[in-house]
Amino acid sequence: MDTQLKRGVLEICVLAAMRDEDAYGYKIIKDLSPFMEVSESTLYPILKRLEQSGCVTEYSVEHNGRLRKYYRITQTGHERISEFLSDWGSVMRAYNFIRGDESNDKK
Amino acid sequence: MTKNEYLKMLKRELRPIKRAEREKSLAYFGELIDDRMEDGLPEETAISELESVSDAAQRIIAEASAQGLLRAKHSVWEIILLVLGFPLWFPLLLTVAVVVFTMYALVWILIGTLLLVSVSLAVGGAAAVIGMFFSGSISTAFVCLGIGLVSAGLGVALFIPALLIARAYARATPIILNWLINRKVGKSNE
Numbered sequence: 353m354d355t356q357l358k359r360g361v362l363e364i365c366v367l368a369a370m371r372d373e374d375a376y377g378y379k380i381i382k383d384l385s386p387f388m389e390v391s392e393s394t395l396y397p398i399l400k401r402l403e404q405s406g407c408v409t410e411y412s413v414e415h416n417g418r419l420r421k422y423y424r425i426t427q428t429g430h431e432r433i434s435e436f437l438s439d440w441g442s443v444m445r446a447y448n449f450i451r452g453d454e455s456n457d458k459k
Numbered sequence: 460m461t462k463n464e465y466l467k468m469l470k471r472e473l474r475p476i477k478r479a480e481r482e483k484s485l486a487y488f489g490e491l492i493d494d495r496m497e498d499g500l501p502e503e504t505a506i507s508e509l510e511s512v513s514d515a516a517q518r519i520i521a522e523a524s525a526q527g528l529l530r531a532k533h534s535v536w537e538i539i540l541l542v543l544g545f546p547l548w549f550p551l552l553l554t555v556a557v558v559v560f561t562m563y564a565l566v567w568i569l570i571g572t573l574l575l576v577s578v579s580l581a582v583g584g585a586a587a588v589i590g591m592f593f594s595g596s597i598s599t600a601f602v603c604l605g606i607g608l609v610s611a612g613l614g615v616a617l618f619i620p621a622l623l624i625a626r627a628y629a630r631a632t633p634i635i636l637n638w639l640i641n642r643k644v645g646k647s648n649e
Contacts (some may be wrong), residue, residue: 377487378494391510392491393518396484416497420490444460 374422387425460506462492471517480528577617584611
């Protein structure tokens with residue numbers, strides 16, 4: 353997949369992974385693994401960017417004698433998911449157009 | 460590979476990044492490994508399932524570079540200042556090194572003194588015990604014996620702890636050296 357497109361989709365996937373409950377790094381990777389392969393070093397900058405853009409907030413909780421960092425989706429993050437879903441219609445139209453062009457070429 | 464080895468290698472690879480950011484990345488990876496192990500994976504498997512250190516480092520450095528989080532390299536002016544300031548910083552550095560070395564040597568001198576005192580007490584005690592045979596009266600002989608035994612006893616009692624302290628300090632020497640070097644490198648990485 354194109355890097356830019358993959359990055360954009362991944363950001364939304366990461367946001368979606370914490371939509372129902374706050375999540376930590378390993379949980380996000382595990383939850384996304386059936387749908388998308390995410391490496392540790394790919395997730396790290398995504399989380400940072402999401403935090404910088406105000407889509408998530410982070411906090412640490414003591415867990416089994418160590419600190420575990422949790423991420424919580426903000427209102428901006430929820431809006432970002434909604435935007436993505438509403439934009440997807442136009443992306444699909446473009447996708448169908450591209451597919452149609454390709455099949456026309458083959459004929 | 461163990462968790463510590465992985466993180467140590469990653470730390471080395473992430474040297475171009477600013478210290479605070481590097482520590483954050485290491486904490487993130489450390490947490491991921493802990494979570495994998497807590498999920499039931501043995502340490503070796505938890506590490507082997509991670510991406511390679513160089514791949515991880517490459518991505519993190521690329522991201523840090525895009526965000527301007529790389530460590531600043533010395534500018535030409537800094538190098539010129541460093542060269543011109545040599546007459547000032549070199550004697551200062553030398554003084555600090557001499558002071559540190561003196562403090563280290565001082566402890567050896569104290570340990571050496573303690574050892575010498577204990578040996579002197581033991582030898583003096585033995586001499587006093589032998590001296591009792593050459594004393595003129597029985598009462599003097601008993602005084603010599605008493606002093607001799609007390610002195611020799613103190614000598615032996617002091618010698619063992621002095622030897623233990625000397626051994627412990629000798630063992631601590633590489634640790635102290637390592638700490639001093641790390642402190643110096645750590646500061647220069649800021």
